[in-house]
Amino acid sequence: MNVSDFEQRRNKILSVVIEAYVASAVPVGSELVARRLRPSVSSATIRNVMGELEEAGLLEQPHTSAGRVPTDRGYRLYVDSLMDVPWFSREQVMEMTHRLHGEESEVEQLLGRAGGLLTELAQQASFILAPTVKRTALRQIELVPLGVRKVLCVLIGDQEETYASHVVELIEPLSREEVLALVRFINTQLTGLPYRDVVDSLERRLIAETDSFYHLVKRSLDILQHALSTEPEERLLLEGASYIVAQPEFRRDPGKAHRLLKGLEDAESLMEQVRSDLTTDRVRVRIGRELPLAGYEACSYVAAPFVVEGRVLGGVGVLGPTRMDYPRVSALVEAVARSIASILGRGPAA
Amino acid sequence: MNVSDFEQRRNKILSVVIEAYVASAVPVGSELVARRLRPSVSSATIRNVMGELEEAGLLEQPHTSAGRVPTDRGYRLYVDSLMDVPWFSREQVMEMTHRLHGEESEVEQLLGRAGGLLTELAQQASFILAPTVKRTALRQIELVPLGVRKVLCVLIGDQEETYASHVVELIEPLSREEVLALVRFINTQLTGLPYRDVVDSLERRLIAETDSFYHLVKRSLDILQHALSTEPEERLLLEGASYIVAQPEFRRDPGKAHRLLKGLEDAESLMEQVRSDLTTDRVRVRIGRELPLAGYEACSYVAAPFVVEGRVLGGVGVLGPTRMDYPRVSALVEAVARSIASILGRGPAA
DNA sequence: TTTAGCACTCTATCTATACGAGTGCTAATA
DNA sequence: TATTAGCACTCGTATAGATAGAGTGCTAAA
Incomplete structure (x- = not known):
C-alpha cells in the first residue's frame, strides 16, 4: 500500500x-x-x-x-x-427558479422568497445580503416637496431596481422653482458618480466654487447628505431563526442558542463579514472559529454572491451549527444565488 | 372581619x-x-x-x-x-424621549430606536407595529420613469412621513408626456382617497367612463394596482428574540422556545392580533391563552398604540412569558408609546 | 377565626451500581 | 509490515433506592 x-x-x-x-x-x-x-x-x-x-x-x-x-x-x-457537491437536475433548478418568480416581481419580494426557500430546503436559518442604492452610482434623483421645509428625496441607482426614499428636513424653505433647479443640477452634474462619493464631491465643489452655482451646490449637499446618511450600506434579511433553536446542539445548551441569537441581533457585523467574503464569484464556507464574531462559536455559514454582469449585487447564505450538511447546503446556496442572478440579469420577470 | x-x-x-x-x-x-x-x-x-x-x-x-x-x-x-402601575418621573420620561430622538429623525429610525429601548429596559422581546402608506389616504403620488416600460411609483400618504416606492413593470411603453398627464390626473382626481379604496374607485370609473379619460384611468389603475399590491398593510419590527431564549421557562423547555420563534416568523398573525387590540388609546394586555396564536401558549404581551391627533398610527409592545412584570412593563410600554406619539405629533425633531 | 402541630406527598438530589459503548494496546496473523 | 482479534480499561449514561426538604392539608387547640 x-x-x-x-x-x-x-x-x-x-x-x-x-x-x-x-x-x-x-x-x-x-x-x-x-x-x-x-x-x-x-x-x-x-x-x-x-x-x-x-x-x-x-x-x-x-x-x-x-x-x-x-x-x-x-x-x-x-x-x-x-466532499462532492451534488448536482441539481435541470428540473430541480427550474423548479427553484419557478418558486423564486412569484406574484410580485420586485427585488424585495424576490429576495424574501429566496430566504424562505433556503430556510425551508436547508432547514436552517438563512440570510440575504441585499443591495442598496448606496453601493451603486447615482443614476437619477427626484425631489418631492412635502411641505415648505420638508422634501422626499428619491435616490435611484444605476443597477436593477435599486432605489430608496428619504424624508429630509430643511432649515431654509425650498420653493418649487428651487426644487426644479436642484433636480436638474443634480441629474446633469452628478449622474454616474458612486453614491458614496457624492457628498465628498459636492463638498469639494463647494470649496472651489464661489460663483452662481454655489447656492445649488450647497442645497444639494444639504439634502443628499441627509438622505444618504440614513441610507444603510446594505441590508441583511434574516429568516428562520427558529431553526437554530431546533438544532440538537442548541437544545442541549440553550445558553449557546441565546448567545447566537444575541450575536445575530447585531446584523452589522455579520453583514461586514459576509460582504468581505463575497468578493469573488464563489461559494464561501466559514466554519466555527473562522467566524470571528461573538456568539458564533459553534456556527458555520455557507454563502454565495449573486453576480450580474460581473458585479456582485448581494449574497445569500445559510447559517447553522458547524455540524452542517456542507455538500447539500453548498449546492443549495449556489443554486439559489444563480437563480437570483439570472432573474435579476434577465430584467423583469420573463 | x-x-x-x-x-x-x-x-x-x-x-x-x-x-x-x-x-x-x-x-x-x-x-x-x-x-x-x-x-x-x-x-x-x-x-x-x-x-x-x-x-x-x-x-x-x-x-x-x-x-x-x-x-x-x-x-x-x-x-x-x-397591580399598581408605577409612575415614571418627569426626568425619566425626558430621558426616554431624549433617547428616542437621535441623529436621524426619520420615522423608521425613530421606531427602530424605540424597539431597542423597550427591549433593553424590559429585557424582553419587543415589537412595533409601524404605519404604512396603505392605511392612510392618498396625498400625492410621483412617477419616476426608469425605462420605457418601467416606472418608479412613489406613494405619499397624508400622515407624517408615510410613503413608499414601488417599481412597476408596464406592458405598454409610457412616454414622458403620459407620465406628466398621469401624475396630474391622479394628483387632482384622487387625492384624499384612502389608499385602500383607490383601486376600487378607479375600477368603478373605468366601467362608467368611456370618454377621453378612459385611457388615463386605465393606465393609472395598472400602475397603482401593482404598486399597492406589493405594499403591506403594516410592518412589524421585532427585536430582542434572544431574550426569549434567555427566559428560564424557555430554557427549561427549548421546544416551547422553538414553537414561539416559529410562531413569530409568521408576523402576519401577530400583526392582525395587535392591530385589533389597539383600537382604543389604552394599554392592552394579552395573557397566555387569551392569545389564540399557535406557539404563543405560555406568552403574554403588553401593547399600547401611539395616537396622534386622535388617530392610531401604530403600536409598540413587549412580548414575553406569562410570568411578566406587568406593572413595570405596562408603564414602560405606555411611556414609550406616548413618547413616540409626542415626537410624531410635534412634527420634525424639535 | 386563627394557628400550632403533624402526617403526608412529592420532587429533587445523591449514591451506588450496573451497563455499554468505545477506546488503546498487545500479540497473533497474513 | 499492515492488519486484526482480543481484551482490559475508561467513562458517560441509565437505573434504582435512599434521603432530605419543601410544601401541603387536616386536626385540634387557642
Whole structure:
C-alpha cells in the first residue's frame, strides 16, 4: 500500500465520520465506520486511523470513551477537498427558479422568497445580503416637496431596481422653482458618480466654487447628505431563526442558542463579514472559529454572491451549527444565488 | 372581619404570590407569603386562603407538594384590578424621549430606536407595529420613469412621513408626456382617497367612463394596482428574540422556545392580533391563552398604540412569558408609546 | 377565626451500581 | 509490515433506592 492509498483511506474515513456525525449529531465510533466502509476493514484498523486523524487535529473525542467528532479543521479539509457537491437536475433548478418568480416581481419580494426557500430546503436559518442604492452610482434623483421645509428625496441607482426614499428636513424653505433647479443640477452634474462619493464631491465643489452655482451646490449637499446618511450600506434579511433553536446542539445548551441569537441581533457585523467574503464569484464556507464574531462559536455559514454582469449585487447564505450538511447546503446556496442572478440579469420577470 | 376585608386579603395574597413568582420563576409557598405580608399572619392561614384562590382558578399547583403558580386568570385579575402601575418621573420620561430622538429623525429610525429601548429596559422581546402608506389616504403620488416600460411609483400618504416606492413593470411603453398627464390626473382626481379604496374607485370609473379619460384611468389603475399590491398593510419590527431564549421557562423547555420563534416568523398573525387590540388609546394586555396564536401558549404581551391627533398610527409592545412584570412593563410600554406619539405629533425633531 | 402541630406527598438530589459503548494496546496473523 | 482479534480499561449514561426538604392539608387547640 503506497502513501497515496494511505491518504485516500484516511480521507475516506474522515468523510464517513463527518457524514455520519452530520446525520446523527452523535459521536461516531470505529465500529460504525468499519461497517460503512466499502473494502471491508476491521474496526481495529479504523481505530488506528482515527487515532491518527485525532493527532492531526481533524477529529476529537468529547471524552475518553466516546466516539469521534470532527473539528473545525476536519470540516475545513472535508469542505475543501473531500466532499462532492451534488448536482441539481435541470428540473430541480427550474423548479427553484419557478418558486423564486412569484406574484410580485420586485427585488424585495424576490429576495424574501429566496430566504424562505433556503430556510425551508436547508432547514436552517438563512440570510440575504441585499443591495442598496448606496453601493451603486447615482443614476437619477427626484425631489418631492412635502411641505415648505420638508422634501422626499428619491435616490435611484444605476443597477436593477435599486432605489430608496428619504424624508429630509430643511432649515431654509425650498420653493418649487428651487426644487426644479436642484433636480436638474443634480441629474446633469452628478449622474454616474458612486453614491458614496457624492457628498465628498459636492463638498469639494463647494470649496472651489464661489460663483452662481454655489447656492445649488450647497442645497444639494444639504439634502443628499441627509438622505444618504440614513441610507444603510446594505441590508441583511434574516429568516428562520427558529431553526437554530431546533438544532440538537442548541437544545442541549440553550445558553449557546441565546448567545447566537444575541450575536445575530447585531446584523452589522455579520453583514461586514459576509460582504468581505463575497468578493469573488464563489461559494464561501466559514466554519466555527473562522467566524470571528461573538456568539458564533459553534456556527458555520455557507454563502454565495449573486453576480450580474460581473458585479456582485448581494449574497445569500445559510447559517447553522458547524455540524452542517456542507455538500447539500453548498449546492443549495449556489443554486439559489444563480437563480437570483439570472432573474435579476434577465430584467423583469420573463 | 367583614367581606370586604376578606376580599382585600385574598387579593393581597394573590398579589404577593404573583410578584414573588414573577421575580423568582419558582412556585411560591405559604411560608414565604406569610413572611412578606404586612399584618403578620401565620402560614397556615395563608394556606387556607391559597387553597381558596386555587379553587377560584387563580392559582394552581404544579404538583401536590409544591408551592403555587398563578394561572392566566390569576394574572388577569391582577392586571385588571390589583397591580399598581408605577409612575415614571418627569426626568425619566425626558430621558426616554431624549433617547428616542437621535441623529436621524426619520420615522423608521425613530421606531427602530424605540424597539431597542423597550427591549433593553424590559429585557424582553419587543415589537412595533409601524404605519404604512396603505392605511392612510392618498396625498400625492410621483412617477419616476426608469425605462420605457418601467416606472418608479412613489406613494405619499397624508400622515407624517408615510410613503413608499414601488417599481412597476408596464406592458405598454409610457412616454414622458403620459407620465406628466398621469401624475396630474391622479394628483387632482384622487387625492384624499384612502389608499385602500383607490383601486376600487378607479375600477368603478373605468366601467362608467368611456370618454377621453378612459385611457388615463386605465393606465393609472395598472400602475397603482401593482404598486399597492406589493405594499403591506403594516410592518412589524421585532427585536430582542434572544431574550426569549434567555427566559428560564424557555430554557427549561427549548421546544416551547422553538414553537414561539416559529410562531413569530409568521408576523402576519401577530400583526392582525395587535392591530385589533389597539383600537382604543389604552394599554392592552394579552395573557397566555387569551392569545389564540399557535406557539404563543405560555406568552403574554403588553401593547399600547401611539395616537396622534386622535388617530392610531401604530403600536409598540413587549412580548414575553406569562410570568411578566406587568406593572413595570405596562408603564414602560405606555411611556414609550406616548413618547413616540409626542415626537410624531410635534412634527420634525424639535 | 386563627394557628400550632403533624402526617403526608412529592420532587429533587445523591449514591451506588450496573451497563455499554468505545477506546488503546498487545500479540497473533497474513 | 499492515492488519486484526482480543481484551482490559475508561467513562458517560441509565437505573434504582435512599434521603432530605419543601410544601401541603387536616386536626385540634387557642
